[in-house]
Amino acid sequence: MAGQPEKKTVSAGASASYALCPDDFTGVTPKIVVKEQQNVKAGEALFIDKNHPEVKFVSPVSGQVTAVNRGARRKVMSIVVAPEEKQNYVEFGTKSVQSLSGQEVLSILLEAGLFGFFRQRPYDVVASPSDSPRGIFVSAFDSKPLAPDFEYVLEGNELDFQTGLSALAKIAPTTLGISAKQSAKALKEAKNVDLYVFQGAHPAGNVGVQINHIRPVNKGEVVWTVDPETVIFIGRLFNKGIVDMTRTIVLAGAEVNDPSYVKVVAGAELSSIAGGRLKRTENVRIINGNVLTGKKTTLENSWLGAFSNMITVIPEGDDVNEFMGWIMPRFNQFSVSRSFFSWLRCKKEFNIDARIKGSERHMIMSNEYDKVFPMDIYPEYLIKAIITGNIDKMEAYGIYEVAPEDFALCEFVDSSKLELQRIVRQGLDNLRAEMA
Numbered sequence: 001m002a003g004q005p006e007k008k009t010v011s012a013g014a015s016a017s018y019a020l021c022p023d024d025f026t027g028v029t030p031k032i033v034v035k036e037q038q039n040v041k042a043g044e045a046l047f048i049d050k051n052h053p054e055v056k057f058v059s060p061v062s063g064q065v066t067a068v069n070r071g072a073r074r075k076v077m078s079i080v081v082a083p084e085e086k087q088n089y090v091e092f093g094t095k096s097v098q099s100l101s102g103q104e105v106l107s108i109l110l111e112a113g114l115f116g117f118f119r120q121r122p123y124d125v126v127a128s129p130s131d132s133p134r135g136i137f138v139s140a141f142d143s144k145p146l147a148p149d150f151e152y153v154l155e156g157n158e159l160d161f162q163t164g165l166s167a168l169a170k171i172a173p174t175t176l177g178i179s180a181k182q183s184a185k186a187l188k189e190a191k192n193v194d195l196y197v198f199q200g201a202h203p204a205g206n207v208g209v210q211i212n213h214i215r216p217v218n219k220g221e222v223v224w225t226v227d228p229e230t231v232i233f234i235g236r237l238f239n240k241g242i243v244d245m246t247r248t249i250v251l252a253g254a255e256v257n258d259p260s261y262v263k264v265v266a267g268a269e270l271s272s273i274a275g276g277r278l279k280r281t282e283n284v285r286i287i288n289g290n291v292l293t294g295k296k297t298t299l300e301n302s303w304l305g306a307f308s309n310m311i312t313v314i315p316e317g318d319d320v321n322e323f324m325g326w327i328m329p330r331f332n333q334f335s336v337s338r339s340f341f342s343w344l345r346c347k348k349e350f351n352i353d354a355r356i357k358g359s360e361r362h363m364i365m366s367n368e369y370d371k372v373f374p375m376d377i378y379p380e381y382l383i384k385a386i387i388t389g390n391i392d393k394m395e396a397y398g399i400y401e402v403a404p405e406d407f408a409l410c411e412f413v414d415s416s417k418l419e420l421q422r423i424v425r426q427g428l429d430n431l432r433a434e435m436a
Contacts, residue, residue: 001145001291002351003253003314007152009261015272017303018061018265019078020046024306025057025116026425027125027432030076038065043090043243045113046079054129058113060245060267062088078303081267089242097163097238102170109167109234112243117230117306121208121217123432124403133172133224135215138165140187140228141179141198143205144290144408146252148261148309150228151184153248158186160235166192167234168226177210203374208406212375217401229309250310251277253291254351255284266306271299274311283319285354287312292408293421317353336413361416372409377401379410383420386427394431404428 022030029050034040040063045056063083071077092112097105109115110129118127127133141150154161168174169192178187180199188195196214198204207225217223226234229247236244245266252259257277264273270288278284287294289308304311322328330340334350342350369379377398385393404421411420 001254001314002349003256003259003312004146004349005148005250005252005259005261007149007261009248009263012262012264012268013272013275015083015265015268017066017080017082017269018059018063018267019080019303020057020059020267020306021078021303022047022057022076025126026119027123028055028057028116030057032068032076032079034065034068034079036065036068039063040065040081041088041090042245043092043112046081047076049116049126052128052130054110055116055126056110056113057116058090058243060243060265080303089244092237092241092243094241095238097166097170100167100170102172105167105170108237112237114230114233114237114243117226117233119225121211121223121225121403122400123428125428125432127222127224131222133222134217136168136172136174136224136226137177137207137211137214138168138174138193138226138228138231139177139205139207139210141177141182141205142309143179143202144292145202146250146259146310146312147205147290148248148250151182151187152261153229154184154186154232157232157235158184160232160239161186161228162191163235163238164231164233165190165235167238168231169193172224175210175214177205177207177214179205200374203372203406203409206403206406208401208403209375212377212401216376216398219395219400221400227307227309247309249273249304249308251313252310253287253313255279255313255315264304266304268304270297270302270304270311273304274299274313278313283316285314285316287314291352292412293405315351315353317355320353320355337415356417358415358417360418363416364418365415368413368415369407369410372413373406375401375406379407383407383418383423386423389430391431391434394427399427399431402428 030047031050032047040059042062043058046059047057049055059081061083063081066082067080069077120127174193176193177196203209248263251262288297288305331342333340373379382397404424407420407424
C-alpha cells in the first residue's frame, strides 16, 4: 500500500487528555474504581474486571480524571484523564526477575495493571490469571500493511525487552517468533525462550498462525499471547519500578504527509498524533490501527487504542465516480483475482481506498479463503459452522485456535463481502458463553 513510513521518529504534540477504553479489552466487564475530578498517578487503577477483580487497568499518565463517558445502558465507553505537567508514578520498586518465582512475577504484573494486556487462546479474550497456560507466545514482527518494523522500535529498548521475556518465562514456557528478515541481536539471541523463525507474506506475523504451525491449541488447553511492545512495558516495570507506557507507533497511509514513526504514551488523543499531518480532512478514512483489523474513527474525541501500534489514513473513496463502473478496465488498482490489468505492469504499490466495491452476497465461494489462510483449518467450513451455530462442528473445524484477525485477509479477498471478523468474534463469544 502507498504511504509506507520512513524510518525516523518524531514526537507527538501535547495531548490534552489520555483515555482507556474498556472495549479494547475483549471479554472484560469493567467496574470503575475512580470518580470524576479524582487525581490519579500513572500506574493507578482506573477500572477492574468484575469477574476477576485482581485484574486492573491502570492510567498511562498522572493527572485528573475528567470524564467517565458512558453509552447505551450506561455502558462504559472511556475513562479520560487530563495529564499534569510533571508526571508522578506509582512506585512498584525495581526487582530482579531471576530471583522471583512465577507466581511472584504474576502478582507484580496484576498489581501494576499490565496483566490486562495478556490475551488467551481459545476465545481471544483478556487472559484469566487463574488459568495455568500451556505456554506464552510472542510474535516479534507485524506483517500487516504499513505496520511498524519492530527492529526499529526495539532500538534502545533491548534490555527491557529481554527482561520482559525473562519475566514471561517465569510464568510459563515462552515462545518468540521472529521474521527471517530480522537480524537484531536482541531477537536472534534472546534468552529464556524457544525461538522460531518464520518467513513469507502476511499473515506470517499473526501469533495465531505461528501457534498453529508450532503446536496447535486443543480443546481444554489455554495459551497466552503478548504483544512485543507489552513485553517492553513489562521489562520497564522490573527495571525501573514504574509503569511506563511510552511506545513508538506508526502514522502511515496515502493521505499522510511524511509518514513516519511517532513516540507517544498509550491512550493519547489521535488529534495530537495526526493533527496537521494529513493531506486533507475530507473524504478520508482514519483508522485506529491497521487497515485490516483497525477501527474506523475520527480525530476528535478519539484516543489511541490500547493494542494499536499504528494510525492509518487512506482515501475513503466516497468522492470517486468511475466511468462504466466495474466494467471499465483499470491499470492502477489492485485485484486479488487479476480482474484488472494492473498486474501486467508489475506495480508494487497501490493507493487503495476504503470502498468494498459491491454489496454482501449470501454465499461463500469455495477455496477462496484457503489462498490467504496458512493454517491447518478449513476456513469456509468453520465460517459456515459459526453462522449456523453448530458448536460440535465449530470445535471440529478448529475454532479454539483462531481469532478474528486471522480472518482479516479472508475478509479482504472475499467476493461475497461478508464481515468475517465480526462473524468469528460472535462465534467465539457465543461458544465462550455456552462453555462457561
